[in-house]
Amino acid sequence: MQYISDAVRQFLGVTPSDVARDHGLLLKHVVPEDAPQLRRSALVSVRRMVPWQCEYRVNTPEGDVRWHMTSAVPHKEPDGTVLSHGFTMDITDRKRAEQEIERLAFYDALTGLPNRRLLLDRLQRSIAAGQRTKAQGALLFIDLDNFKDLNDTLGHDMGDQLLSQVAARLVGSVREADTVSRFGGDEFVVMLENLSADLHEAASQAEIVADKLLASLNEPFALDGGQHYSTPSIGITLYGEQRLTVDELLKRADLAMYQAKAAGRNTQRFFDPDMQAAVNARSNLEADLRQGLARGELMVHYQPVVDHDGKLVGAEALARWRHPQRGMISPADFIPLAEQTGLILPLGQTVLHTACSQLAAWAQNPATAHLTLSVNVSARQFRQAGFVAQVLGTLKDCQADPHRLKLELTESLLLGDIEDTIERMEQLKKEGVGFALDDFGTGYSSLSYLKRLPLDQVKIDQSFVRDVLSDPNDAAIVRTILALAKSLDLEVVAEGVETAGQLGFLRLHGCEGFQGYLFGRPVPLEEMDAFLYPHQ
Ligand code: C2E
Ligand code: CA
Numbered sequence: 001m002q003y004i005s006d007a008v009r010q011f012l013g014v015t016p017s018d019v020a021r022d023h024g025l026l027l028k029h030v031v032p033e034d035a036p037q038l039r040r041s042a043l044v045s046v047r048r049m050v051p052w053q054c055e056y057r058v059n060t061p062e063g064d065v066r067w068h069m070t071s072a073v074p075h076k077e078p079d080g081t082v083l084s085h086g087f088t089m090d091i092t093d094r095k096r097a098e099q100e101i102e103r104l105a106f107y108d109a110l111t112g113l114p115n116r117r118l119l120l121d122r123l124q125r126s127i128a129a130g131q132r133t134k135a136q137g138a139l140l141f142i143d144l145d146n147f148k149d150l151n152d153t154l155g156h157d158m159g160d161q162l163l164s165q166v167a168a169r170l171v172g173s174v175r176e177a178d179t180v181s182r183f184g185g186d187e188f189v190v191m192l193e194n195l196s197a198d199l200h201e202a203a204s205q206a207e208i209v210a211d212k213l214l215a216s217l218n219e220p221f222a223l224d225g226g227q228h229y230s231t232p233s234i235g236i237t238l239y240g241e242q243r244l245t246v247d248e249l250l251k252r253a254d255l256a257m258y259q260a261k262a263a264g265r266n267t268q269r270f271f272d273p274d275m276q277a278a279v280n281a282r283s284n285l286e287a288d289l290r291q292g293l294a295r296g297e298l299m300v301h302y303q304p305v306v307d308h309d310g311k312l313v314g315a316e317a318l319a320r321w322r323h324p325q326r327g328m329i330s331p332a333d334f335i336p337l338a339e340q341t342g343l344i345l346p347l348g349q350t351v352l353h354t355a356c357s358q359l360a361a362w363a364q365n366p367a368t369a370h371l372t373l374s375v376n377v378s379a380r381q382f383r384q385a386g387f388v389a390q391v392l393g394t395l396k397d398c399q400a401d402p403h404r405l406k407l408e409l410t411e412s413l414l415l416g417d418i419e420d421t422i423e424r425m426e427q428l429k430k431e432g433v434g435f436a437l438d439d440f441g442t443g444y445s446s447l448s449y450l451k452r453l454p455l456d457q458v459k460i461d462q463s464f465v466r467d468v469l470s471d472p473n474d475a476a477i478v479r480t481i482l483a484l485a486k487s488l489d490l491e492v493v494a495e496g497v498e499t500a501g502q503l504g505f506l507r508l509h510g511c512e513g514f515q516g517y518l519f520g521r522p523v524p525l526e527e528m529d530a531f532l533y534p535h536q
């Protein structure tokens with residue numbers, strides 16, 4: 001006698017008597033992919049007389065797919081036939097919860113891509129499989145260039161939008177079998193499997209994919225109605241031959257990525273063992289910089305700024321780092337690092353404080369009281385909460401005249417919340433602080449924005465000044481900047497003036513402020529005396 005519960009009506013829309021007539025009826029509702037495993041496990045149970053449990057999906061009469069679990073114990077009847085007693089449960093809710101947990105644990109919420117954990121798991125399997133099949137695999141470590149700038153200036157929402165679009169492009173540029181994962185922040189890792197067993201061939205296969213990714217990410221992104229450009233740096237390493245750990249492989253791809261950055265960004269590089277040393281040095285540098293700041297190794301040099309008669313009108317404060325072992329380190333080497341790590345905030349404050357104290361000291365002497373000091377301010381520093389109060393507080397603490405302080409901002413600031421930028425500038429301007437736009441011509445600024453900013457000065461980037469006599473294009477840019485500045489009633493300082501020829505050209509076209517080796521290199525304060533009192 002077989003008993004079939006009435007619940008089958010509710011579960012599958014069939015009656016117990018239908019099922020009693022035809023057992024195959026139940027199986028017809030099982031999702032075809034799950035049926036073989038269901039049949040196999042049921043058979044095993046009956047043959048070996050062991051309890052049976054199976055989870056499988058069924059199609060309901062309403063057209064949904066639900067998860068069922070059947071549990072049964074086989075039992076021999078006196079006549080030798082085997083019957084199983086058991087029950088079936090709907091476990092859809094539990095399955096959904098499990099899938100949700102899996103999604104949360106292994107997938108990135110923003111992009112829906114596999115996360116770091118899932119990548120590590122797949123990589124582990126792939127390395128093991130590669131040992132058997134001898135096929136090479138490749139890891140591509142992708143970091144977006146200047147993502148932090150965009151995030152700091154346009155805000156996190158915009159940053160998130162960009163990351164989602166990047167994710168979609170990466171997925172669209174590789175084969176379905178390849179893994180695209182979000183490794184963290186603005187880092188993505190792509191894992192290519194089953195490349196050629198031949199090392200060189202595999203390398204060129206990986207290179208082709210990297211080029212494809214580069215091209216795809218170089219297309220403009222539509223963010224909030226505007227177009228934005230983002231570029232990636234890609235590091236590549238192959239795996240297959242040697243027995244390397246997951247950690248080691250990722251480290252290699254990461255090192256290669258830094259090599260791509262060092263090569264000017266928006267490019268790709270393969271891992272090569274020499275990189276190791278170079279990048280170890282980088283992480284040491286970060287630790288050193290943190291310590292160096294605390295120990296007062298950061299100092300300020302001053303570079304003269306002169307007027308059209310070559311008379312000193314002020315100076316630019318430039319950060320210097322006197323490393324105990326490595327000697328003087330250029331700001332070009334540690335400012336980007338400081339920006340990435342947030343150390344730019346204490347660093348910037350140190351420079352600002354030094355400059356304000358110097359202004360106060362100069363104010364004591366009639367020969368120097370008129371001099372101005374320009375201080376570089378990074379976008380990240382300018383955007384930090386309380387920046388305005390910090391500057392005003394520092395001026396006050398040092399008893400420096402705000403009218404003698406100029407803050408040099410870069411065009412990257414114009415990328416962001418422009419209203420907020422104007423607001424902050426205006427608050428400082430009200431107290432007398434001046435503003436210069438640094439490295440003018442190299443960034444994103446559009447003229448309409450430029451007009452809206454309460455600027456006093458633009459600085460022509462030294463890259464234009466360098467070739468002003470030999471490159472007609474640079475000459476045209478310099479002339480245009482000078483004409484534009486005049487129409488907007490802005491002062492101009494040309495940077496990087498090294499020769500009398502450059503000076504002549506600049507003066508001819510109306511430039512009135514100059515800075516460069518022709519007049520003086522950045523020097524410690526003591527050596528500024530030579531400029532201050534030239535006739536002594
Ligand atoms: P910058 O603001 O464009 O500063 C001018 C750079 O040009 C300085 O490099 C200066 O030494 C160099 N320079 C001046 N005259 C000449 C010349 O005639 N020929 C050549 N070839 N170069 C000349 P430095 O001091 O290495 O600074 C590099 C950059 O580091 C600065 O560029 C600035 O962007 C950044 N920086 C320096 N100090 C600070 C700081 O306190 N805060 C922030 N946020 N950035 C800073
Ligand atoms: Ca500057």
Ligand code: CA
Pocket residue numbers: 438439459461462495
């Ligand atoms: Ca500059």
